[in-house]
Amino acid sequence: EDKVVQSPLSLVVHEGDTVTLNCSYEVTNFRSLLWYKQEKKAPTFLFMLTSSGIEKKSGRLSSILDKKELFSILNITATQTGDSAVYLCAVVRPAGGTSYGKLTFGQGTILTVHP
Amino acid sequence: GAVVSQHPSRVICKSGTSVKIECRSLDFQATTMFWYRQFPKQSLMLMATSNEGSKATYEQGVEKDKFLINHASLTLSTLTVTSAHPEDSSFYICSARKPGQNTEAFFGQGTRLTVV
Numbered sequence: 001e002d003k004v005v006q007s008p009l010s011l012v013v014h015e016g017d018t019v020t021l022n023c024s025y026e027v028t029n030f031r032s033l034l035w036y037k038q039e040k041k042a043p044t045f046l047f048m049l050t051s052s053g054i055e056k057k058s059g060r061l062s063s064i065l066d067k068k069e070l071f072s073i074l075n076i077t078a079t080q081t082g083d084s085a086v087y088l089c090a091v092v093r094p095a096g097g098t099s100y101g102k103l104t105f106g107q108g109t110i111l112t113v114h115p
Numbered sequence: 116g117a118v119v120s121q122h123p124s125r126v127i128c129k130s131g132t133s134v135k136i137e138c139r140s141l142d143f144q145a146t147t148m149f150w151y152r153q154f155p156k157q158s159l160m161l162m163a164t165s166n167e168g169s170k171a172t173y174e175q176g177v178e179k180d181k182f183l184i185n186h187a188s189l190t191l192s193t194l195t196v197t198s199a200h201p202e203d204s205s206f207y208i209c210s211a212r213k214p215g216q217n218t219e220a221f222f223g224q225g226t227r228l229t230v231v
Binding site: 034041042043044045048088090092102103104105106107108110 | 149222
């Protein structure tokens, strides 16, 4: 059975701090790993990681994948109160015989950024 | 970018009634869509994979007679919660991915179901 574990489960920081969120996985037939940010409603996409060692960046957020050690990290620098959310990672593998993979999500990390 | 639209965003129904939730891919054809359920402060749990023109594939522990899925066209999948009970109250989200591409999954806005 596929398994995705995120840590920590919750994190409280102050504005300006840097945080690192972790995601480890055990899946058969791995395709890619996705990071999402979820506030009140549906998750919004952050990054998709397919290759090891290649950092993806978007503003203050960055992420990298290690396919040998089976984990990914999401970094947020100079955190702001608007970064407060649940951060979800998910791994993608093919669903049956199709090429449209289903996602297995981790438990999420609840990030709270205080002013 | 691709958009997935889910409707309604919020519904309140009485115990014993059925509720239908729609998920539409607006600018691409989705032969496969996924339905998730999320309890408060928990992650998304995959319920079923919806396949256009064929039966849905349900995850272990999900009652297929309770959660009816119909994927009658390339842009629409529906989830019907039959004979709803208060324990079915939850946040339901659908997602779809562009066919033939290793892209991120696009999510609908989600439906907050409350059964009273």
